[in-house]
Amino acid sequence: MTETFGTRYVAALAERGQFCVGIDPHASLLHDWGLDDTVAGLEKFALSAVEAVAPYCSVIKPQSAFYERFGSRGVAVLERVIAESRAAGALVLLDVKRGDIGSTSQAYADAYLDPASPLASDAITVSPYLGFGSLQPFVDAARVHRAGLFVLAATSNKEGPEVQEAVTAEGRTVSATMLDHLRELNAGETPLGSYGAVVGATIDGSGLDFAFNGPILAPGYGEQGGTTADIRRIFGASAPYVAASSSRGVLRQGPDAGPMRAAVERANDELRGLGG
Numbered sequence: 001m002t003e004t005f006g007t008r009y010v011a012a013l014a015e016r017g018q019f020c021v022g023i024d025p026h027a028s029l030l031h032d033w034g035l036d037d038t039v040a041g042l043e044k045f046a047l048s049a050v051e052a053v054a055p056y057c058s059v060i061k062p063q064s065a066f067y068e069r070f071g072s073r074g075v076a077v078l079e080r081v082i083a084e085s086r087a088a089g090a091l092v093l094l095d096v097k098r099g100d101i102g103s104t105s106q107a108y109a110d111a112y113l114d115p116a117s118p119l120a121s122d123a124i125t126v127s128p129y130l131g132f133g134s135l136q137p138f139v140d141a142a143r144v145h146r147a148g149l150f151v152l153a154a155t156s157n158k159e160g161p162e163v164q165e166a167v168t169a170e171g172r173t174v175s176a177t178m179l180d181h182l183r184e185l186n187a188g189e190t191p192l193g194s195y196g197a198v199v200g201a202t203i204d205g206s207g208l209d210f211a212f213n214g215p216i217l218a219p220g221y222g223e224q225g226g227t228t229a230d231i232r233r234i235f236g237a238s239a240p241y242v243a244a245s246s247s248r249g250v251l252r253q254g255p256d257a258g259p260m261r262a263a264v265e266r267a268n269d270e271l272r273g274l275g276g
């Protein structure tokens with residue numbers, strides 16, 4: 001039987017390091033690479049980036065929005081990005097930030113977590129802002145399909161605190177409450193649960209307890225200003241479970257494969273000290 005996502009995640013970070021590369025084909029990057037902002041340009045960009053970096057990093061994180069903007073042909077490119085990244089031995093964390101009422105969440109869970117779907121990924125990002133309970137279909141699907149979830153808890157953008165630092169009736173911040181839910185879901189799992197959090201490498205982080213026995217995606221590393229020292233400061237003893245994620249910081253090194261690969265190796269070297 002396939003191992004749980006938490007088990008695969010721990011093994012991938014140990015084997016390939018704690019750096020996650022985002023495959024985000026921004027129109028401006030296509031231009032910088034000398035490509036047209038078309039489906040053909042998207043395909044060339046995304047598949048070249050995957051070929052350059054996927055064999056060297058633990059997690060690949062395509063951002064669905066950049067493929068969806070080309071409609072069904074863009075989504076077909078995303079399907080290939082997922083398949084080729086997995087074939088290169090990387091875990092695929094699809095950044096789709098989905099979340100809706102429960103019955104619709106079920107359809108999203110089928111789309112992204114059921115291995116029978118062409119978009120099936122190792123894990124996805126989900127938004128809990130219709131209430132954590134609305135994520136139950138994702139939680140159940142992840143358990144059945146041995147997949148992972150990364151719940152938006154404390155995002156890297158400056159607008160996040162308006163919602164995420166609001167205090168609930170129980171006197172906890174919303175972000176702390178999300179981590180509490182994850183702690184409950186991951187209780188007793190070894191070596192790590194499969195229910196993760198998205199926590200920006202740019203946040204203050206004080207007052208949050210990251211010992212929830214789950215994976216942590218830290219976007220905002222690199223381009224948005226987050227550093228390895230920030231990862232150490234924010235996550236403390238939980239830093240070994242962090243995948244620090246950068247998209248533009250790596251993709252700007254293209255189109256040649258060598259500089260992109262070198263950026264991955266540099267980041268992995270720098271992050272190596274976090275592993276305990």
Ligand SMILES: O=c1ccn([C@@H]2O[C@H](COP(=O)(O)O)[C@@H](O)[C@H]2O)c(=O)[nH]1
Pocket residue numbers: 022024063095154155156157198199200219220221222223224245246247248249
């Ligand atoms: O809190 C969050 C959650 C997700 N993201 C996503 O990560 C990448 C960041 O790209 P960079 O080029 O490295 O800035 C992008 O896909 C975001 O949607 C985030 O930045 N912050």
